Amino acid sequence: MVDETDLRHLRRCVELAAEALAAGDEPFGSVLVDGDGAVLGEDHNRVASGDRTRHPEFALARWSAAHLTPAERAAATVYTSGEHCPMCAAAHGWVGLGRIVYAASSEQLTTWLREFGVPAAPVAPLAIGEVVPGARVAGPVPALADEVRALHRRFHSGS
Numbered sequence: 001m002v003d004e005t006d007l008r009h010l011r012r013c014v015e016l017a018a019e020a021l022a023a024g025d026e027p028f029g030s031v032l033v034d035g036d037g038a039v040l041g042e043d044h045n046r047v048a049s050g051d052r053t054r055h056p057e058f059a060l061a062r063w064s065a066a067h068l069t070p071a072e073r074a075a076a077t078v079y080t081s082g083e084h085c086p087m088c089a090a091a092h093g094w095v096g097l098g099r100i101v102y103a104a105s106s107e108q109l110t111t112w113l114r115e116f117g118v119p120a121a122p123v124a125p126l127a128i129g130e131v132v133p134g135a136r137v138a139g140p141v142p143a144l145a146d147e148v149r150a151l152h153r154r155f156h157s158g159s
């Protein structure tokens with residue numbers, strides 16, 4: 001279930017994705033929120049640097065490992081514009097973060113990229129639950145799908 005608070009954080013993720021796009025990067029954005037609802041950090045994709053591992057969920061997981069206790073991590077929620085890839089899901093699981101709420105699923109993204117004629121990625125688009133069976137996950141959120149799809153279409157249209 002996704003409530004109004006979740007939607008507010010997800011909208012910020014979509015804003016961050018748009019910021020990434022404006023900076024010439026892939027449009028993905030994420031927000032880390034603690035158990036009391038305070039925003040601890042946010043980030044967007046930075047793979048245009050040439051390092052394809054620079055996903056926001058991965059960066060937030062590593063930040064959490066360095067700065068939060070295990071209990072704080074378990075109580076935290078990661079919001080993200082696109083469902084975690086297997087690398088980020090694994091990082092989330094290893095670090096012991098709590099709930100994940102995403103706007104668009106990997107399945108949706110895979111379908112959209114195929115429509116846009118983008119070659120398949122070198123990493124399988126597994127769902128979070130296939131990588132981290134115990135993860136608490138909510139998404140996708142239909143109200144945000146068109147907006148997220150449009151960002152990816154703009155990125156891959158090269159304009």
Ligand SMILES: [Zn+2]
Pocket residue numbers: 055057058084085086087088089
């Ligand atoms: Zn990732």
